[in-house]
Amino acid sequence: MKSKLLITLLAALGLTVGFSAVAAPTTFATDANHTFAQFEYSHLGFSTQTSRFNTVSGTVTIDQAAKKGSADITIDTKSVDTGSTFFNKHIQDEDFLATTQFPTATFQSDDMIFKGDKPVALKGTLTLKGVSKPVTLKITHFECKKHPMTGADYCGANAETQVKRTEFNMGKYAPNVGDQVTILIAIEAAKKE
Template sequence: MKSKLLIALFTTFGLTGAVFAAPTTYTTDANHTFAQFEYNHLGFSNQTSRFNTVNGTVTLDPAAKKGSADITIDTKSIDTGSTIFNSHIQSEDFLSTTQFPTATFQSNDMIFKGDKPVALKGVLTLKGVSKPVTLKITNFDCKKHPMTGVEYCGANAETKVKRTEFNMGKYAPNVGDDVTIMIAIEAAKKE
């Protein structure tokens, strides 16, 4: 009788199981999570490079419209397409990977529009400098992975920063100061 009364109350006031759903944490899939960056090179072209090793966690609570992210990028995993240029970008003039082997993005402020996240406000730490940034989420979906059956979430997000603000101003403004950072992430529900 008591349980029927509770069910009736929840139904009457529109309370569903989603209200009681706990936040879910997802761990990045190393084979499908990358960070890319793009900048203008001497006015000739926009160059795109990526980091091959990115890992972390994302926690989602859609019912409460909250979420967080804790992402670490291995700066030594830079992939410009050129071994010589990889070394150049890792030098003290740019990433200084010997002193700063990782970059991080941490956020406890996920912005929702309706049921889907549209942005993450957080702090990017690069070359020992921490700055607030907002990642605009351009694509987002959570569902069962069609091959493994595990619950997955995936997203694409981007932001723009000025490299001079992160002590990487060598050759600016000839090599563009504006850098677009693009993240592609796929993450599996943590058991």
């Protein structure tokens, strides 16, 4: 179910460069300590459950002058964190993430959508449990500037999307456990030298 996270995915969030000096494509590598994919779903109608993947890595390339960008993000599905050791194992089993056979989920995009000088969406392909589907991430926050502690060029963003877990061969207990999964992504990335 949470697989959607992947979404990984996510993470790919259109990190567009806000630095005026940038006139050519610039690549940013994710900061492992500040990049996560979170997912939410209805559990039997009692509550909205929230979990996340702790290990997300990848790159985002931005060409601000051309208003184009791309992303290549990988999620370690074995890093799923539900807050429960028992449930972490349950989510990694064959009915859901099947992490033995599919240890990663990916999000790849070469279609970053801009409104003015800022990205507002990122269209790409989410591959989870061996199934690839088109996904559009809506960017809800975006910021590029010098990192106040390191002085490095950094970009950060938040994005969200919704997917159906049944479309990724993870439909066990649906519809009692919600089919629709909301994926929330937080990403911070440093300019590669």
